[in-house]
Every structure is written in structure tokens, then in C-alpha cells.
Amino acid sequence: MATQISAAVNSTVTTRSGIKPGLRIPQHPPTTARWGVLGLRFAALSYLAACVLIPLLIISIAGLREGLDVFVQNITRPAAIHAIGLSLWTAGLMTALNTVMGALTAWILVRFRFPGKMLLNALVDLPFAIPTLVAGVMLVLLLGPQTALGGLFEHTFGVRLLFAPPGIVLALLFVSYPLVVRTVQPALHQLDSDQMEAAYTLGGSGWYTFRRVVFPAIRPALLTGALLSFARALGEFGAVVIVAGNIPMRSQLASVYIYGQVEAGDLGAASGVSVVLLFIAFALTFWVDWRERRRHA
């Protein structure tokens, strides 16, 4: 049906602008349809506004409506500062590790044929399917102080995994693993093998080839993936709420702090920290976007 119509149309009218003279085709829809178009647009944009803009507006108003000094007081409470700081550095460390391991995983998956590749692919996708809370449950089960692994680390190396930064970083790594892999993979697929092999045969070492040919090609995808991991990790709740625990000034992350403040009825404090988190995430996104655009301009 569709092809019949398009074929029929192609024989008489080619494109939107290329209308044959003599054919009477309404250039503008009648007024009733015009209202229909505006109605559709209004409904669609209301949906977008209700899901994104209005929540951002509400949290900003709630955080700032009692004045800037109250906002500053709210976000400079020791527990709030500690929570934001912990969220930032654990998310940053995770992003660094995830970017390296994600890029390496993507490279292996694109470049090499080896037994067990299907299984590796499935493992990479699994964190997308597993609810983040369940990921947290898994790590508690594996790393708790009563378990073999948790006990080993605690008694032998004196390193606490659970309710401490190592556990937090692991939980964030788990939930973010597919993000870098799946953004870098398409960029690697498009990479020209000939270019790479040429660099290699002309005497460039493997490392040189990577640095001069592969890395520049996958740089934008790598940045996008890293940024996405970082922004997601800043707001992550399910995976870290059990793994990190809820000990203020010790292992309490910003998202868990917000949750605690809402539960305690202190919406001003919850909104204040939310505003800080959102500001960091959006500012970083826009900054990277702007820098990338300037590079390509």
C-alpha cells in the first residue's frame, strides 16, 4: 500500500518543493487542521515540560525560595558537604576505571574473534537488565563482612569493602559497565582497518597506532560514555543505598542524603543538595558539549 502510493506520487509530484505546475495541491492545510497541528504540538510539549522542565523548576524553587543564605546553609552542613564530596570522588574514580575498561572491552569485542565472545557480550548487557537495587543486593551478598571474600579483605588486608568507598565504586562500576562499552563500540566499528594497518606497517608501534589513529576516532564516543557514566553515578540510588549504607559523614552519598532528608521532612535540605547535584551534572554536560563543538568548528 505504502509503496504503491509513493510510486504513484513519485511519477507526478517529486518532492515537497518540486511540485509540478498545474497540479492543484493545497499548500497549507485548512484552518481546522492548523488548530489540530497546534493542539498536537501543545500536548507533546506539555508532556516534555511536565517530565523535565517543571520538575527542574520545582526543585530549584524549593531549594532557593527561602533565600540564598538558607540555601547556602543547607548545602554547607557538614553531612551535606561530605555526602556531595563522597558522591563526586567515587563517581569520578569509577568513571576513570570504567572508561579504560569499557574502551578495552569494546575494542576486544569489535577487533577479535575468540571463543566465549557471546558470553562476554551477554555479561556486558546484563547490568542493563538487572535493576540497580538488585545489583546492590548482589554485592552485599558477596562482599559483606560475614562472607568469605569480605572477611578475607577485612582480616587480611584491613580493607573494609562494604559500607565503604571500595564497595561504592564497585556498585557504580557494575551499573555503568555497559554505558561506555556500548557507546564506543559503534565508533570502533566505523574505524578504517586499512588506516590502522597502514600506520602499523609503516613502523608505528601498536601503542603509536592506538594513540594517533584509534584514539582520535573514538574520542567523542568515549567522552559521551564517560560523561553519561559520571552523571548517572552521581544520582544513582538503588545500587548504592545498601552497599554504602546510610552512615552520615562516613559512607552516606548525596542521593542517600536526599532520600534521608525527604524522609525526615526537611524538604529544603533535600532540594538544596538536589540543586547542587543537578547543577554539576548539567554544567558538565554542557561544558563538554561546548568544548567538543569548538574543537570541530
Next chain:
Amino acid sequence: MREVRPRLPIHYLLIGIVAIYAIALVGIPTAAIIGGALNKGIAALVMAVTAPDVIHAFEVTVLLAVGAGAFNLVAGLLLAWVLVRHEFRGKQLLIALVDAPFVISPVIIGAVLIIVFGRGGWLSIPNVPIAFALPGMMIAVIIVTMPFVAREVMPVLAALGPEQEEGAFTLGAGRWYTFRRIVLPELRIALLYGLALTFSRALGEFGAVIVVGGAIQGLTETATVYIFRALDDRNTVGAYGAAIILAGLSVILLNVIERLNRRRLSRHTATSGAASE
């Protein structure tokens, strides 16, 4: 890039590093939770996950997922249509906003809904329960899963181009008829794909629903909230069992998604092949 067999020792080393990393990070924890659920035997597991509160929690979860899926399917399609087909100022900025819910923490979405609809909230209406009740949780899940359908549909709609629609329209087909017979069939797989992603995300949603719903047992307790409580109560078999069921549902959904995606890709290559002939 061409796929090759590993030749050098360094290749084997890199593959080994990645394999160990993936198994340690993802494989072992997954195996551990399955082991943990079966620790006290299958009978205990079945008992734990068929308790009335667990079944109720799963009912709430599925209800929220179905509701959010249905709503976002229609609204997401509409949004994609307007953002791709209509021309107006500020469109590029709005397109960038579609992905924003991925960056906004679900806990923050929950906090926003409590600010608006909670006790003493800006819009709280007496006797109309929104916060600490299902309507508020439904809104939360709809917001959190908002991008999936729209961002799946937008590229397909853009690739489709308006020519066929305009053709059908000029030949006298009504707008609705054109949409139903020309556009919708082309979008079917993208819509299903977006719906499955929405569903999978909604099943696992936790931060937003615990904040808005208030974790009231037997009322606003979803499967994830149940898992959280069961862990607190040291009911490990119940927690791990419910976690496996939830993860299993999502994995099945993801497989459906994969299959759909492969079908879409093969269809895409088939049509582009036909065009080049």
C-alpha cells in the same frame, strides 16, 4: 573495522584481562545471588516468594510498569512526531531535553513529587491521595521512563521522511488514515523496542517509588521496595528470590528487545539492499 583472530601474546593478554574483569564484576555477583536464593532449598525459596506480601508487591510493580508503558507509548510517539515533523523555534534545545531524565536522579524526581503533592505540599488536595499512593508512584515512573519511546521513534521517523505521508495526503487520504496506514507500520518495531525498554526500566525502578510511595506495606510496596525491606528484616531468601525473579523478568524482556533489534537491522539491510538493486 575487520574482525581478526588474536595473533600476538598481548592480544591474548588483553582478552584475558577483559574476560576476568567481566566475570568478576558481573558474572560472580550474578551467580552469588542465584546461589543465595537457593541456599535453603527450592521449597523455602518457593515459600518465600509466594507469600501474599511478595505477590502484592509484584502486582504493584507490574501495574506501574504497564501504566507507564501505555502512557509513554502514546505520549512518546506524539512527542517524537512533533519534535521530528514540526518546525518551530527552540526545537533543537527541546530535542536535547528528551534525554534529561537519564541524568536526573530518581530520588530527586521523588522529592519533587513530595514537594508538590506531599503533606502541606504546594498542590496537595485533601482526600485525593497522590503522594504515598499509587497515582504519585505512577507519575514518578512515567517521568523516569519518559525518554525511551520518544528516542527510539525519533530517528526512525526522521529516516522515514515526510514524502510518503505527503503523497498519501495529496492523493486524498485523511490525516488519520495516512498516519495509521503509512506511518504506524514503519514505526512498529521502534515502538515495541521503546516499550520493552520502558517496561524493563519500570520493573526495576526504586529511588523514585520509595520516596513518593513511602514504602507502605501491602499498599505502595513494589517488588524493589519489598527486596529492600526483606533485606532489612534479614529475610534473605525472600529478598534474593524476589531479586532473581525481577532480574529474570528484565533479562527476558531484554532478550525480546535484542530479537526485535536484530529484526529491525535485518529489515533495514533488506530494504537498503532492495533500493540499491
